[in-house]
Amino acid sequence: MVLGLGTGSTAAFVVDKLGQLLSTGQLSNIVGIPTSKRTQEQAASLNIPLSTLDLHPHIDLAIDGADEVDPNLDLVKGRGGALLREKMVEAASSSFIVVADDSKLVSGLGGSGLAMPVEVVQFCWKYNLVRLEGLFKELGCEAKLRLSGDGREKPYVTDNGNYIVDLYFKNPIKDGFAAGKEISAMEGVVEHGLFLGMATSVIIAGKTGVEVMTK
Ligand SMILES: O=C[C@H](O)[C@H](O)[C@H](O)COP(=O)(O)O
Numbered sequence: 259m260v261l262g263l264g265t266g267s268t269a270a271f272v273v274d275k276l277g278q279l280l281s282t283g284q285l286s287n288i289v290g291i292p293t294s295k296r297t298q299e300q301a302a303s304l305n306i307p308l309s310t311l312d313l314h315p316h317i318d319l320a321i322d323g324a325d326e327v328d329p330n331l332d333l334v335k336g337r338g339g340a341l342l343r344e345k346m347v348e349a350a351s352s353s354f355i356v357v358a359d360d361s362k363l364v365s366g367l368g369g370s371g372l373a374m375p376v377e378v379v380q381f382c383w384k385y386n387l388v389r390l391e392g393l394f395k396e397l398g399c400e401a402k403l404r405l406s407g408d409g410r411e412k413p414y415v416t417d418n419g420n421y422i423v424d425l426y427f428k429n430p431i432k433d434g435f436a437a438g439k440e441i442s443a444m445e446g447v448v449e450h451g452l453f454l455g456m457a458t459s460v461i462i463a464g465k466t467g468v469e470v471m472t473k
Contacts, residue, residue: 259287260314262347263301264322265294265340268357272321273297277304291317293347294340295417311350320351325372325451326364327356327460331473332434334367336375336451339404339416345449345456353458360464366430367452368397373424374431375404376441377448380421383413386446387423393440398428420448 263273279285281304289309292298301308311317322344326334333356335341348354364370378386383403391401404422406414413421431437431452438452460471 259289259319260309260317261288261290262317262320262322262351262354263290263292263297263306264320264357265292265297265344266323266338268323268359269293269297269321270300272357273300273304273306277301277306280304280306289314291347293320293322293344294338296340311346315350317347317351319353319355320348321355321357322348324356324358324362324453324457324460326367326370327358327362327457327462327471328364328367331356331457331460331471332367332455333453333457334370334374334451335453336377336422337373339375339414339422341375341451342377342416342418342420342449345453348453348456354456356457356460358460358462360462363462364430366432367434368425368427369430371426373402373404373426375451376423376425377416377418377420377450378423379446379448380413380419381446383421383423383446386444389444390423390425390441390447393444394425394427394431394437397431400426402426418448
């Protein structure tokens with residue numbers, strides 16, 4: 259079985275569990291396709307056999323976390339910076355299961371007040387930041403370059419050598435597909451964090467237990 263291995267604090271539990279099941283012989287004959295360098299390192303440290311999309315272009319199942327989940331199982335992802343590889347791996351997966359806690363549930367994407375990430379090339383990133391903000395003016399959008407380092411003094415650089423522009427909305431995005439299309443059409447945009455129509459099911463953990471959302 260070919261498994262897409264997600265990125266983030268929630269997906270890390272899945273990778274740990276896979277490593278444990280493999281080491282105790284409860285699971286065998288799997289190969290993982292990691293969605294970030296972080297996950298690749300974690301999986302390698304647990305002796306999970308790894309491969310790439312080049313060698314395994316068809317993935318049976320991907321499991322990953324999410325930043326926002328709406329009632330249609332559409333998602334915002336990428337606050338951990340891994341959106342590009344995640345989208346490539348999850349789009350190539352026959353099934354895509356999201357694992358999250360109930361703090362990630364929103365009625366409309368962009369509605370949490372937290373970032374919706376867009377990965378952009380470094381070249382003239384400010385030009386694209388201004389254009390992205392302008393695209394969603396009516397939603398009260400504010401665009402910020404993601405920073406890293408102890409004093410947040412330098413731009414955050416993704417595994418692919420790009421920058422991230424985080425979009426903060428005052429109001430949720432009305433039409434995610436239209437928004438995604440407009441963002442992707444911008445020269446210099448590499449990928450955006452709207453994962454639409456991709457999740458097969460979402461497993462949500464809350465104080466009262468676990469709920470499985472399916473379409
Ligand atoms: O880039 C990061 C990924 O999209 C994560 O899956 C997402 O940010 C959720 O992460 P966490 O489980 O840490 O909240």
